[in-house]
């Protein structure tokens with residue numbers, strides 16, 4: 001298998017003809033969701049649109065002006081998925097989404113270079129790699145990298161880029177003795193035809209089907225972002241290459257600028273400033289809770305001190321939690337009083353507590369919960385839960401008030 005994109009990775013436009021066009025349905029990812037899309041699988045005489053392989057994602061572009069949504073590998077052939085039909089034998093012009101492809105080339109050749117130097121410098125073999133949308137990762141066969149190794153690796157990799165080392169593609173027949181000498185990662189199982197070797201002159205020779213830059217200088221720069229623990233005895237190395245480094249710097253700078261505005265300190269003090277803020281918020285939350293607890297006791301005492309307090313107490317407070325409500329209920333005592341408490345946004349979600357004589361609470365707990373679009377549970381004269389909407393709170397209150405009146409009559 002050799003497509004035009006493999007013979008010349010830099011070709012952005014190409015004329016060819018349609019070999020076949022079959023109607024199909026394909027599952028495509030759209031905004032994180034997989035959706036079935038009706039369309040056509042198109043095979044071309046040759047293509048500059050790379051089908052996924054060797055860890056490299058597929059290309060995008062257009063065929064005769066029609067957007068290509070996926071390019072898949074079928075044995076030695078590339079299948080292009082588009083949503084409107086083309087005629088067999090039709091001459092077509094292909095345009096490649098060059099920005100996407102060149103980015104893939106930079107990350108892929110970057111991976112070959114890092115992989116080669118991680119091996120020669122530290123003996124860390126690469127076991128797999130992934131070209132991610134934001135950053136790429138290389139799985140190294142070591143439990144951990146030693147301090148300073150990644151810095152040395154990054155320096156060495158960038159030195160090779162500065163030395164503008166040529167990258168040459170060699171095609172070897174399967175019985176060529178040199179094939180034995182090159183490593184064999186990223187070669188699909190259904191591989192056919194000559195073996196393709198990517199030769200980074202004097203640095204690395206590796207079997208690969210991907211599209212690569214023709215000279216290491218085209219990588220511009222590689223940033224090793226760091227390592228993290230991988231599967232079992234592996235370490236994942238994260239990196240970005242080429243334009244991604246520029247984009248990363250641009251994004252980092254814009255975040256830094258926003259933080260400087262928000263925190264009113266320079267970048268060097270951002271971490272300290274956030275740390276201070278977090279500590280202050282924690283302290284305030286703690287004292288806020290203390291105040292709420294004290295307020296709960298005062299609310300209860302205030303009610304108990306009223307000479308004509310009756311048998312019903314209802315309160316809504318924006319702030320508060322289950323403990324706040326339970327303190328009020330316990331302080332008032334609910335053997336002969338129906339207590340209805342809610343906290344949260346007046347017309348939004350919140351928490352509720354119903355307390356009172358067990359028979360009333362058992363009878364009305366679920367009804368109140370329904371009115372508040374909530375979910376609750378209760379025992380021993382308490383029924384509490386979460387409310388999805390406190391909009392009908394007044395109705396629940398009226399219902400409870402009515403029943404508490406009966407309580408008063410029974411008593412008298």
Ligand SMILES: [Zn+2]
Pocket residue numbers: 054108112186207208209210
């Ligand atoms: Zn490769």
